[in-house]
Amino acid sequence: MRIDFLGATGTVTGSKYLLTHAGRRLLVDCGLFQGFKQLRLRNWEALQMDAAHIDAVLLTHAHLDHSGFVPRLVELGFKGKIFCTAATRALCGLLLPDSGHLQEEEADFANRHGHSRHNPALPLYTEQQARAALKRFEVLPFDEASTPWPGWSWRLSRAGHILGAGSLRVEWDGGSILFSGDLGRSDDIVMMPPDKVQPADYVVVESTYGDRLHPDTDTLGELASAISRTAARGGVVVIPAFAVGRAQTLLHCIQLLKAARRIPDMPVYLNSPMAAGVTDIFRAHPDEHRLSETQCAALQSETVIVRTVEESKRLNSLKYPSIIVSASGMATGGRVLHHLKAYAPDARNTILFAGFQAAGTRGAALVGGATSVKIHGAYVPVRAEVINLESLSAHADREQLLGWLDAQKSPKRVFVTHGEPAAADALRLAIEERHRWQCTVPDYRDSFGL
Ligand SMILES: [Zn+2]
Numbered sequence: 244m245r246i247d248f249l250g251a252t253g254t255v256t257g258s259k260y261l262l263t264h265a266g267r268r269l270l271v272d273c274g275l276f277q278g279f280k281q282l283r284l285r286n287w288e289a290l291q292m293d294a295a296h297i298d299a300v301l302l303t304h305a306h307l308d309h310s311g312f313v314p315r316l317v318e319l320g321f322k323g324k325i326f327c328t329a330a331t332r333a334l335c336g337l338l339l340p341d342s343g344h345l346q347e348e349e350a351d352f353a354n355r356h357g358h359s360r361h362n363p364a365l366p367l368y369t370e371q372q373a374r375a376a377l378k379r380f381e382v383l384p385f386d387e388a389s390t391p392w393p394g395w396s397w398r399l400s401r402a403g404h405i406l407g408a409g410s411l412r413v414e415w416d417g418g419s420i421l422f423s424g425d426l427g428r429s430d431d432i433v434m435m436p437p438d439k440v441q442p443a444d445y446v447v448v449e450s451t452y453g454d455r456l457h458p459d460t461d462t463l464g465e466l467a468s469a470i471s472r473t474a475a476r477g478g479v480v481v482i483p484a485f486a487v488g489r490a491q492t493l494l495h496c497i498q499l500l501k502a503a504r505r506i507p508d509m510p511v512y513l514n515s516p517m518a519a520g521v522t523d524i525f526r527a528h529p530d531e532h533r534l535s536e537t538q539c540a541a542l543q544s545e546t547v548i549v550r551t552v553e554e555s556k557r558l559n560s561l562k563y564p565s566i567i568v569s570a571s572g573m574a575t576g577g578r579v580l581h582h583l584k585a586y587a588p589d590a591r592n593t594i595l596f597a598g599f600q601a602a603g604t605r606g607a608a609l610v611g612g613a614t615s616v617k618i619h620g621a622y623v624p625v626r627a628e629v630i631n632l633e634s635l636s637a638h639a640d641r642e643q644l645l646g647w648l649d650a651q652k653s654p655k656r657v658f659v660t661h662g663e664p665a666a667a668d669a670l671r672l673a674i675e676e677r678h679r680w681q682c683t684v685p686d687y688r689d690s691f692g693l
Contacts, residue, residue, distance in 0.1 A: 246263075246420070255449075294321040300316065328385060330407025405488035419443040446648070453669050469628075471506050474509055494511065494546055496635070509566060573606035654680055
């Protein structure tokens with residue numbers, strides 16, 4: 244067995260691991276690179292092998308940094324199936340066409356306003372190409388081993404990160420490797436904790452928060468004071484959030500706070516055409532989260548769901564305290580950019596992030612204290628209050644990552660990926676100190692024989 248690291252090295256984006264054994268090739272995750280331009284350009288680079296020579300793709304979860312390259316891979320000639328859990332398929336059914344649509348819009352905007360250096364600017368893939376790719380998806384149940392090819396088997400267990408998220412264990416004659424996928428936390432407000440997994444000979448573990456512990460703070464209290472403070476100033480709270488997962492957690496928290504009268508009764512807008520669909524997916528998978536049927540229903544009934552572009556534009560001139568939740572979570576694209584243009588320049592408003600901000604994204608710049616950010620080719624001044632409530636993150640912190648690894652029995656090697664360099668190296672060091680296991684932080688396109 245050979246593993247090639249084709250993404251999520253030195254970054255949290257672009258997850259792609261190629262396994263090659265006995266004449267078969269499996270691509271574990273097929274994510275988009277996001278953030279720094281030099282990373283985003285990799286989405287346009289040639290793969291190191293012909294896409295037609297990959298036999299199958301297996302997705303650990305639906306977030307675009309794990310699934311968003313699938314339509315491109317299909318366009319490049321990939322002919323196989325894309326395996327994932329039922330909830331991942333349902334979520335990709337919303338996310339991938341939306342991603343294609345956004346890329347078409349961005350290319351179109353760049354062409355009309357002439358701020359692209361490429362002439363003409365092209366989308367990486369279109370909405371239609373994303374829909375075509377979805378026809379290749381095939382559902383794998385959790386906790387059931389499949390034997391796709393002679394000498395291979397694989398099994399997904401729950402990773403507790405978002406609906407459908409799994410850790411993947413691949414076995415071949417003579418060995419095994421475990422991919423953590425993105426790991427959720429043991430104490431998440433909405434998601435169930437990750438499952439304990441069987442030990443493996445090799446482990447690939449994420450390290451998003453490899454150098455950090457989630458603050459032991461009262462998350463709801465912090466959210467309440469940020470919202471109340473903004474309302475008292477007569478401002479608007481803009482929350483960039485992944486439309487899938489974090490948006491629902493935030494809406495649930497806001498409802499808890501409203502019910503307990505800890506925040507003023509102000510309108511909450513969820514500006515995402517796919518949000519209603521996500522609530523249905525929550526309902527369809529009650530065993531993966533902690534929300535009751537009533538709480539799922541409240542996600543929709545107590546929120547104003549904004550679908551059309553016209554309604555979305557109207558949100559940019561609100562005259563009273565309100566909360567707007569809109570994608571993308573790292574402000575790399577999507578409708579939230581228009582809200583940032585409208586609300587970032589006014590000191591009464593608040594921009595509240597609720598998760599990890601990858602280096603090179605507007606989210607990271609804002610959280611880092613930028614006084615202006617470039618949006619659609621022009622600089623927008625930032626005078627609004629900017630907060631990052633990392634305690635709302637959907638990722639395990641360093642202790643929780645180490646705790647998950649405790650189930651392993653001296654693996655031959657641990658590969659630390661899906662982290663920025665400092666985070667990945669801090670987790671490597673922590674693992675070596677705690678367990679004395681051989682630990683490697685691979686580089687882009689590194690290859691290892693297992
Ligand atoms: Zn994720």
